[in-house]
Amino acid sequence: MRYIVLDTETTGLEPSEGHRIIEIGCVELINRKITGKHFHRYLNPQRNIDEGALAVHGITQDFLQNKPIFADIVDELIAFIRDAILIIHNAPFDTAFINHEFNLTKKSWKPLASYCQIIDTLALARQLHAGQRNSLDALCKRYTIDNSHRELHGALLDAHLLAKVYLAMTGGQGSLFDESVIMPEKKQITHDISFAHSFSNMQNPLRVIYADNNELELHQQKLKQIASKGQCAWLEENEGNLV
Numbered sequence: 001m002r003y004i005v006l007d008t009e010t011t012g013l014e015p016s017e018g019h020r021i022i023e024i025g026c027v028e029l030i031n032r033k034i035t036g037k038h039f040h041r042y043l044n045p046q047r048n049i050d051e052g053a054l055a056v057h058g059i060t061q062d063f064l065q066n067k068p069i070f071a072d073i074v075d076e077l078i079a080f081i082r083d084a085i086l087i088i089h090n091a092p093f094d095t096a097f098i099n100h101e102f103n104l105t106k107k108s109w110k111p112l113a114s115y116c117q118i119i120d121t122l123a124l125a126r127q128l129h130a131g132q133r134n135s136l137d138a139l140c141k142r143y144t145i146d147n148s149h150r151e152l153h154g155a156l157l158d159a160h161l162l163a164k165v166y167l168a169m170t171g172g173q174g175s176l177f178d179e180s181v182i183m184p185e186k187k188q189i190t191h192d193i194s195f196a197h198s199f200s201n202m203q204n205p206l207r208v209i210y211a212d213n214n215e216l217e218l219h220q221q222k223l224k225q226i227a228s229k230g231q232c233a234w235l236e237e238n239e240g241n242l243v
Contacts, residue, residue: 003029004084004116005163007155008094009057012050015100020045021070022059025156026080027163029087032171034163039080040156042067058152070101074109082115087166089136089158091120121166128169136161143168 005027012019026039042059044067054060088094095112102109112118125134129142136158140147145164150157 001031002084003087003166004081005029005087005159005166006081006094007088007158007162008097009059009153009155010053010097011045011047012053015097018047019050019053019097020047021097021101022049022064023057023155024077025154025159026077027156027159028084029163029167032167034160038156038159039077041073041077043073044069056153071105071107074102074105074107078109078115084116086112086116086118087121087162088118089120089162090122091118119166121162121169124169136165139165139169 007025008021009023010019010021021043022045023042024040028035028037042064044064046069049059049061095118098112102111121139122134125139132138132142137147137150139145140150140161143165145161145168147161150161
């Protein structure tokens with residue numbers, strides 16, 4: 001399965017008040033592995049940035065002056081995320097902004113949920129950790145994910161952190177291995193246009209990792225060591241009797 005972890009930074013809190021996206025970052029996961037492939041753009045919002053938002057992300061209007069506008073990159077964005085499952089923390093916030101940007105292009109873009117299934121990790125975290133803080137920083141601390149380099153918010157940085165948080169929340173197996181690049185499987189992605197609000201819908205089957213011959217031999221040696229000190233219920237003799 002192909003997942004895209006997505007985050008945005010904006011000029012303020014409400015698209016209904018004319019606020020715009022100034023940064024969008026996407027990180028690809030395939031079969032619970034971070035592939036190294038990503039989509040990242042800074043955008044000229046063509047308006048002022050609220051002081052409160054600037055304090056959060058530190059992205060200035062001068063920096064964005066020569067960056068493209070959203071309409072210039074929307075085709076690339078849709079091509080990158082289409083038919084994937086989007087993972088977003090507080091999804092209603094980001095989807096509202098993206099849908100607002102779609103509308104401003106004056107083209108026939110459909111709502112974001114028409115292109116992807118969307119998983120809200122904030123909703124998932126609230127189910128798993130009811131009554132606790134579930135910000136991205138709090139989740140990084142809870143799952144011992146290093147976010148010490150996160151002095152300010154950033155869409156691509158936060159997408160990378162959220163990818164690791166999601167893997168930890170839904171099993172953690174992916175975090176045991178190096179984030180090496182792998183080739184995507186040629187598999188048809190289910191086009192389910194819905195928000196996933198239950199843990200059973202969000203959780204994906206874990207990959208089964210089988211022990212190799214060397215690991216099996218070491219396992220048997222350990223069992224024999226245990227058996228030498230007493231009974232070992234897992235060790236079978238050649239005749240099938242338990243030691």
